[in-house]
Amino acid sequence: MAVLKVTFTKTNRDKLAQVLWVLNCVSVVTGVTLFSLGLFLKVEIEKRRELMSKEIDSVPNMLISVGLIACAVNFLGGKICYDCVDTTKFLRWKLLMLPYIICTFFFTFCILVGALMCYSMRNDLEESLFQGLRDAMRYYKDTDMPGRCYIKRTMDMLQMQFQCCGNGGYRDWFHIQWISNRYLDMTNSEVVDRLQSNVEGKYLIDGVPFSCCNIHSSRPCIQHQITNNSANYNYDYQTEELNLNRKGCRHALLDHYTDIMQSIGLIVLTIWLFEVSVLTGVRYLQTAMENVLRFGDPDSESDGWILENSIADTARYNFNIIKNLGKCYQVDDDPNIDVPSTSQQPHENVPAS
């Protein structure tokens, strides 16, 4: 009672072998695609590494390793299928084929996991970006400290490129001191007042850096005294929408990476479906070739299947094998082994003195 049995004539088998050979070559190319997708993602994440608090390297590393393994596995598969046309050459691969199919089955499962990881990366990324951007904004003013001197430039370029402002919005800049003390005139009474009015002695203003300015605004940018309507002519802070970038940089970056991840996830899913179909073809070819050898006539018809018995029987059989692997060194029912019975006297084995 085989699962999904198909009968193959000699010509069918040969055609299947040739088609599978071509498909395996195509799969090597898809393996290279997977590898390059992983590499691309890794580069994209490295570009914004300064703005992330922790490394998000699980997904790109997974894709890179899966891509490399796919190339190797499908190259071997192509070689096997190429040799399957000739029954004598098939004998070389006979013992290797079943382990190969089982390994490839688990490997395609890894591809699926890789594709699903792409969609689940978002939460990790959001957390990492939230903390990373918060720290970057805090160190924005520290352009004289080694290790932090490029954060201002990174933050400014980010806000200009993605047309965003702050972490969740432009108001985040109101809660941190982004103007360094080096550029504050401590003799000025206005500066002293502001510093004293703050609990931690920070110089907080309702202003944002220039990189938050929106290029689509019809008026010159208002970046200081944003909430003060009387400080700027013909200006209403509540209704003015185009003056600054409204989007938060966290959302902007998340959207950017989510778009990339969705495209990559889709491509990986397609590759997974392709690999599964190739694997199914190889399984049919393997069973058909083995049945041919069993009948002895290389030109006869043979059956190919996915599983020899039903799914339940195969599962039980394999489970028993795994169970018995553990019983290697224990007693079994072989009658040739001399097992001392409990009724025998122990002195019978004592040699005659």
Added chain:
Amino acid sequence: MVVGKMKLTSQKRVKLVQGLGLLSWLATLGGAITFTLGCFLKTELRRRGEVMDNTDIHCVPNTLMIVGLASMGINYFAGRICQDALDAGRFPRWKTFLKPFYGCSIFFTTLMLIAVILSYIMKGSLESSLKIGLKNGIRFYKDTDTPGRCFQKQTIERLQMEFQCCGNNDYKDWFEVQWISNRYLDFSSKEVKDRIKSNVDARYLVDGVPFSCCNPRSPRPCIQYKITNNTAHYNYDHQTEELNIFIGGCREALVNYYMGLMNTIGGVVLSVFLIQSSVLASLRLLQTSMEAVAGQENLEIETEGYLLEKGVKETFMEYLDPVLKLMLLNQVTSPEATGTINADS
């Protein structure tokens, strides 16, 4: 006075055919690359078309595109002729086609060289076009409410941020133009009134620049207003402060960008030109050596191939004669006709 005479054995002819086949493939690819580069250059020029006053510079990418397409056609035919060259039966049908083919090929190959030279000559035209275009852009920066000019502000800001430049020649261009619209000026304020009165044309001029001139590499928050006033900002010296805003002008930045692009393209097109010329020369050698074989009994004999039968000047006149005759045809016939009429009457 034969030009480029060369003896070719039968084996050499076969090798020439093989080499020519490969070269014509390469040259076809080169033609496609030239066409693509022309398209790319045109796209890049159009992207910044709003800050250019005229489109004279577009003659370079247009020429490249025409030459690229022509080159693909020429090399396709060269490949076909080459394929038929060793076949004595098929080769003669190309005979009448060859003379105009050579004429066209040489014309387009020379055009390729001219395109490269043009890209260097047009630098001055590009510069003056950008000068006028940027001047207008800066002048109309504030007119975000005037139809036809409302996107100038956006264009200039994007340009200054992308090319890291400020103004036309340098950042001081912004000091001479009113870039803050009257809509956002409080005319009841004394400061505004004073400033406008102190200017001959009643313009509101400030020693300030738009935010897009700010340099992200500056260690301090951007100072975009009262730039020349050292006392207005703490710990600030206008003369020594280099990183605050972009110092260089956008005209120079754009000219450098486009000249860099055209230099690279020029290099590639020059190599395509060399390949194309060698294809034509090899084809001519092959054709002349095969013509010497035609009609002979033994096809394996050694023959002579040459580039030009007569000297360069004579061959050139030979090509030019039919063209001139075609142009002068009307003028030649009318005096004759009137002469006969007069003779009759």
